[in-house]
Amino acid sequence: MTAVGGTSVELPSTRSYTVYIDPGHGGRDSGASYGGVHEKNLALSVSNKLRENLLQYGINVLMTRTGDYDVDFKTERSRMTNASNADLFISVHFNATGAGVSNSTGIETYWYQYDPEYQPKINKEMHNNPTRLAESEILANKVQESLIKETGAVNRGVRRETFAVLRETAIPAILVELGFMDNPSELQVIKQDSYHTRLAKALAQGVMNWYGAVEGK
Template sequence: NGWVKVNQNWYYVTPSGRISQDKWEKVNGSWYYFDKNGVMLSKTTVGAYLLGSSGAMAENSWVKIDQNWYYANEYGKYSQDKWEKIKGTWYAFEQNGVMLSNKWKGSYYLKSSGAMAEKEWIFDKAYNSWFYLKANGTYAAREWIGAYYLKSGGYMAKNEWIYDDYYKARYYLDDSGHYVSGTYKIDGKEHLFQKYGQWISEVSTEGGFVKGQYSKTIFLDPGHGGRDSGAFYYNVAEKDLNIQIYRKLRAKLEELGYKVLTSRDSDIDVDFKTERSRMVNKTNSDIFISIHFNATGSSYSKASGIQTYSYSDEPDYPSKINQYWHNHPDRMSESKRLAAAIHSSLLAETGAKDAGLLESSFAVLRETAKPAVLLELGYMDNFTESQQIRDSHYQDKLVAGIVKGIQKYYAGK
């Protein structure tokens, strides 16, 4: 008994002297299959079982047949119409047992090796698009992966605008798919974007402002943001109060027909020294309003009330980017008029203490080329006032006061 090779085919002779035909035979611990002519089969399937190149039934191993890969489990059965985790990697198999590769299976992508893509980018020529496969293997959709945005269906956005509901902002993705920032030309027009891609406005070609000429465009600056929380007292951060007032104020102004631009619409970092002013200076906005809340820095403060600031030129703090406009008489006078209008209206609407109509050389007031004011809408370290300024009803009064002040300014009062 033993193996016999005839014309490139292998046969097995049993102890009785007969060749094995049309049956399975276990030889030296391995299973083999012989057809009706007694020829040992190899690199094929028999029923649910997979035979390797040696003819032995495959166990926990891969077999390549006619450029296709198959996998057999410990019992020799090949995987069919299922997912299989092999040595820590997921693979998918068709009904006929062929391993999938270079194609999608639902929300998952099988690479050229057959391995499921995880935490990586892939380019699909069929769709001419990049996709990102997350840690669980599904494609990212309607979300950011770093500086790139994946749309519905997983396609990477490029050369197009998108609106992000979470950040409530527009973005433009360039040809590489990366969001743009700073100034960027789109269809022949310059646009201004924040550092992290949020669109601000189309860039004005005029610069500065002309006294008495209005576009009814208002630039709102919710102070602080991102890593800069501003003051923090009684479990609330100033940056969050600022954005709450900004959102209420923006909604009211837009309801009245004003166009509103902003330095931030979400919790992001924006440099206070010049970045906010650079943003507004490139727009056609009429006025700039920086929204803040106050604090003395001491425990159990009794300080209270509203302060409104306009610019005061201080030689010790020269302008960095606004040398022409920072102390221009028209800008100075219009800033003071805007501050007075808003301050008086705020006090009338809220009944708050008058903590001062003041002047300062704050960077956002110094470097902005438009009439500019900075509002301190209440003291966060005064417990009683802290509870008041976080109350939505009181915030509505603050907003009403700011709006009425803006309306008085535009009316020339």
């Protein structure tokens, strides 16, 4: 019995549980950069804390990167995941509008939306699989709900996109955007290690709530 957010999630002991975490960007790809803060470093910090939370729940964890190095986002992150026995995939990012200084704020979570302009390269069989899509939607909702409850951030909702890591990954997959780096006041919050701890706690709770939902079907 695993306690999650004041509730209990019963995970059967008859199999192992594995989550694949994808810290966005890395190496030469810094992602968004504002005020000397790089998205790649924020994403890795949260991902490492998420790993520790999940390990405490008895979940096995794999990661697309564990340091500051290049990992191709178009197919390599998904290829690594697809070659594993992972149950789900979470890509960790921080947001920016690309328009300089912004007033945008909040957290949003994405799951896959098919777009005929972007055909899958390595996931033609599973990208639109109904079970994968249904479980991705559940995962997105459980994680978003947990993030907003824990942080009190503005709820930008659950959205759909054809991001490569969502399109090419053959298992339930989401991408989280954990706050706007080009909003100076929000950046002061999201760069804090203590906030990363809260984000990781919320992500882990969302994952455990997903297991409770899909294992109980």
